[in-house]
Amino acid sequence: xxxxxxxxxxxxxLVLGGxxxxxxxxxxxxxxxxxxxxxxxxxxxxxxxxxxxxxxxGCHLNPAVSVGLWAGGRFPGGQVIPYILAQVIGAVIAxxxxxxxxxxKAGFDVSGGFASNGYGEHSPGGYSLMxxxxxxxxxxxxxxxxxxxxTHGSAPQGFAPIAIGLGLTLIHLISIPxxxxxxxxxxxxxVALYVGDWxxxxxxxFWVAPMVGGVSGALIYRALLTRNxx
Numbered sequence: 001x002x003x004x005x006x007x008x009x010x011x012x013x014l015v016l017g018g019x020x021x022x023x024x025x026x027x028x029x030x031x032x033x034x035x036x037x038x039x040x041x042x043x044x045x046x047x048x049x050x051x052x053x054x055x056x057x058g059c060h061l062n063p064a065v066s067v068g069l070w071a072g073g074r075f076p077g078g079q080v081i082p083y084i085l086a087q088v089i090g091a092v093i094a095x096x097x098x099x100x101x102x103x104x105k106a107g108f109d110v111s112g113g114f115a116s117n118g119y120g121e122h123s124p125g126g127y128s129l130m131x132x133x134x135x136x137x138x139x140x141x142x143x144x145x146x147x148x149x150x151t152h153g154s155a156p157q158g159f160a161p162i163a164i165g166l167g168l169t170l171i172h173l174i175s176i177p178x179x180x181x182x183x184x185x186x187x188x189x190x191v192a193l194y195v196g197d198w199x200x201x202x203x204x205x206f207w208v209a210p211m212v213g214g215v216s217g218a219l220i221y222r223a224l225l226t227r228n229x230x
Contacts, residue, residue, distance in 0.1 A: 003079070004086040006057040010049040011090035012097075014061050015190040018042035019115035020098050022180075039172030042181070047165025054161065062184040063087055063207075068144040068214030072222045074151075084186070091190025099194050116192045116199040117182040117206045125177035132179045133209045139171045140183045140213030141220065148221040182206040183213070 021041035025033045033041070050059045058075070060066045063084040069075035095114075102108050113122070119132035127135075149155060150163040168183075175181045182188045188206035192199035 003057040004082050006053040007060060007083055007086040008090035008093075010053050010057070010059055011061045011087040011186050011190075012094040013049055014042070014045040014184075015091045015094035015187055016098055017045035018187065019095070019191050020101070022115040023098060023102050035176045036173065039169045039176065039181075042172050043165040043167075043169030046168050047161050050161030050164060057083075059161075061087060061186070062210075062214075063186055064140050064184060064210035064214035065144065065147060067211055068140075068218040069147070071215040072144070072148055072218030074148065074218075087186040088189055091186040092193060093190075095190040095194050098191070110195050111197070113180075114191050114195045114199070115180065116195050117180045117188045118198065118202050119179060119205060122198055122202060123178060124180055127178045129205070133205060135175050135178045136182055136206065136209035137213035137216065139175050139181070140210040141217030143167060143171060143183055144214050144217030145221045145225070148218060149225065152226070179206070183210050185210055 018038065018041050021033060022038045026035070026038050046059070046061065049061060053059050058069075060069070060075075060083055066075060066080050066083045066087070070077050070080050099110065099114070102114070103110075116122070119127060119129045123132060146167040147160075147164055150160040171183055172181045175183075185207040188203055192203045192206075
């Protein structure tokens with residue numbers, strides 16, 4: 001049970017820190033942190049939680065990571081569904097806390113996006129469904145390769161959280177203009193449910209594409225990038 005509680009808390013922090021920076025600080029007058037700040041915020045949430053709860057649950061914080069690690073032979077199948085449930089619960093609670101904070105400002109309108117992921121007219125840069133799907137799949141695949149490589153027994157010990165956190169930062173720097181960056185179905189769900197409408201209508205993509213990418217990345221790493229196919 002401690003593992004599931006840790007995943008819930010960790011995913012709560014990821015959504016509150018990452019999406020909170022996008023909603024509250026990205027476009028703040030004169031001092032806004034912009035895309036770079038949001039990308040760094042997401043990376044920092046994972047880096048800090050990896051040190052805080054990595055020894056308890058492995059710090060997945062992401063259904064695509066849990067499924068990918070299972071596909072890569074690093075995680076037992078019987079724990080995948082409980083992990084995903086814990087992650088989604090943590091994300092939805094974080095979305096609610098963020099909503100309460102953001103709605104404390106006059107003029108707040110959740111229809112503005114609330115850091116939700118989207119494609120077409122709801123993509124920050126107006127990118128198509130195909131571009132969004134490809135981006136999410138490739139970015140999540142690379143994320144799994146980074147995770148599996150940095151946590152391999154032969155990798156330098158103690159540096160995995162830094163590699164994973166910086167990897168997620170880089171992923172956001174690349175893909176925020178395309179989809180607002182998901183690579184994490186729980187993160188997408190945690191804010192989309194409060195927006196409803198188009199955000200929940202497009203949510204399917206941000207479950208399917210990261211899952212496909214996560215499994216693909218794990219299988220690529222296991223088949224091509226290890227000498228012992230562990």
